[in-house]
Amino acid sequence: MLSIVMPVEIDGKKIEIEKPLKVQELLKKLSLNSEGHLVVVDGRLVTEDEIVSNAESVKIIRVVSGG
């Protein structure tokens, strides 16, 4: 069976993730802490319960900075 994938951008790199899935599942799948990341779907910030299905762009923003 063909899986439906979508491109997800993180740290300037594109990866492919199977959809649909919830934002919190997306973060979990990538082993990312929700406190340290924000998710922007089609240019809009979304909460963790949002289901990503027909999005054109999904971007994960790392919020941690500084040395």
Add this chain to the structure above:
Amino acid sequence: MKCKLCNDKAVIKLKAHNLSLCASHLLAFVERRVKNSIEKYGLFKKDDSLLVAVSGGKDSLSLWQILKKMGYKADGLYIHLGIDGYSDLSLDKALSFAKKLEGRLWVVFLKEIMNLGILDLARTLRRTYCSACGAIKRYIMNRISIEKGYTVLATGHNLDDEASSLLGNLLYWKEDYLRRKSIVLKSEEGHLVKKVKPFFLVSEREIAAYAVISQIDYIYEECPHSRGAKTLLYKEILNMIEEDSPGTKLNFLKGFLKRSGKVGEEKRDEKPVKYCISCNYPASGEKCFFCSLLERVNPSGSIVYREYSFLR
């Protein structure tokens, strides 16, 4: 998920505050947190002249925007550290933002003063990169504040920066650093400007959301020399705890403030303070570390500021 305040679609859930917010209420939330800190801790007043240390990152640019929006007289200062492929990009972000904000930005090029970038200077000082960078930036920020008549220097240090450095200082019992840690550091006439951290109780995630919603074009890339820094490890650990127990970082820092004595009455080093004979900055010998360094690497050098004014 709905916004708890207006029932519109929420864009973020703030577990530490048990609050889900829409875009406009998240902006108002962050601005109110800053306003409350300014008032509660007496950071500055309306007639103060503020200098905001601007790096081109989300924290400093958001802070500058909020202070200007609140009606404060706030100019920016950017320090170009001479880091290949990074400093030019972050300067570009800072300048574009100053233009958008119709503000005044002071720019200092480290190589113009020292003939060397921060990496070579760290080697000369025999200090780690982050330690040399912090000390040199603190010196320049203080010097321009005093010379240009700013009464307050504001930095974008946020809850995560402060909680992670508190953890690091506790782990190694750095008592001097612990004693000096505060949301406000008082001034010393002619020597040290008052320093404040209006984002002290605002988390990095809240500020990043503020920047994204406000469409602030900030530098996303990390300083190439901060990779592997302990601070990043402490932040990661604290975020793991925070995910499991929301509000931990805030309690950690608020608990520290409560226990560290009256805020704003922070004690400086109790040893007799000496001042540099060249520039009046606190020094351990005749000259401060910065003037001694300048004498070593570029004896004819001096501090040069460039002014970019987009004021209307």
